[in-house]
Amino acid sequence: MPAKLRVLISEQQIADRVRELGAEIDRDYQDGPIHLVGILKGAIMFHADLARAITRPVRIDFIGISSYGKGKTSSGEVRVTRDLDTSIEGMDILIVEDIVDSGVTLNYLTQVLQTRKPKSVRIATLLDKPDRRMRPVEVRYVGFTIPDEFVVGYGLDFAENYRNLRDVCVLEEE
Numbered sequence: 530m531p532a533k534l535r536v537l538i539s540e541q542q543i544a545d546r547v548r549e550l551g552a553e554i555d556r557d558y559q560d561g562p563i564h565l566v567g568i569l570k571g572a573i574m575f576h577a578d579l580a581r582a583i584t585r586p587v588r589i590d591f592i593g594i595s596s597y598g599k600g601k602t603s604s605g606e607v608r609v610t611r612d613l614d615t616s617i618e619g620m621d622i623l624i625v626e627d628i629v630d631s632g633v634t635l636n637y638l639t640q641v642l643q644t645r646k647p648k649s650v651r652i653a654t655l656l657d658k659p660d661r662r663m664r665p666v667e668v669r670y671v672g673f674t675i676p677d678e679f680v681v682g683y684g685l686d687f688a689e690n691y692r693n694l695r696d697v698c699v700l701e702e703e
């Protein structure tokens with residue numbers, strides 16, 4: 530499929546917003562390390578940049594959860610493809626996500642993590658598409674609220690392509 534890319538959020542806008550979110554997170558947490566749980570694979574860029582924007586101690590882990598096939602729409606099916614390395618009991622968990630779309634992924638993940646008795650669970654997402662929500666999700670930190678357009682770049686893919694774009698772009702069919 531021939532495709533055209535249109536910049537929606539520039540590299541500079543992302544960097545500025547991530548810095549703001551890091552400062553906000555620094556202010557919000559009292560003490561102890563924050564466990565940043567990145568959701569593979571789309572969140573890797575945001576996870577890496579947000580970790581460095583936070584000056585409090587952080588610990589880093591990843592969980593693999595897949596809710597999409599290779600197409601553009603959610604299958605509604607969620608599966609864990611890689612679990613966390615450690616117990617999260619008694620810990621402050623900040624889930625780091627690239628995009629909240631239908632909410633299926635995060636609705637499921639927050640329920641799974643709550644059963645492991647963490648001290649707190651919050652969500653930080655770079656992008657939020659509220660128009661697409663099918664399941665409720667309480668998102669504490671939102672980078673950008675975006676319209677219902679298909680976006681790629683800065684970790685987000687279409688059929689595994691475009692993750693390394695520095696900007697978040699709308700993928701338009703030609």
Ligand code: PRP
Binds near residue numbers: 568569629635686
């Ligand atoms: C994407 C995205 C989120 C999820 C959001 O992941 O990274 O994790 O979908 O969609 P939802 O709110 O409708 O559940 P995907 O399964 O495409 O995997 P990826 O991160 O490896 O690209």
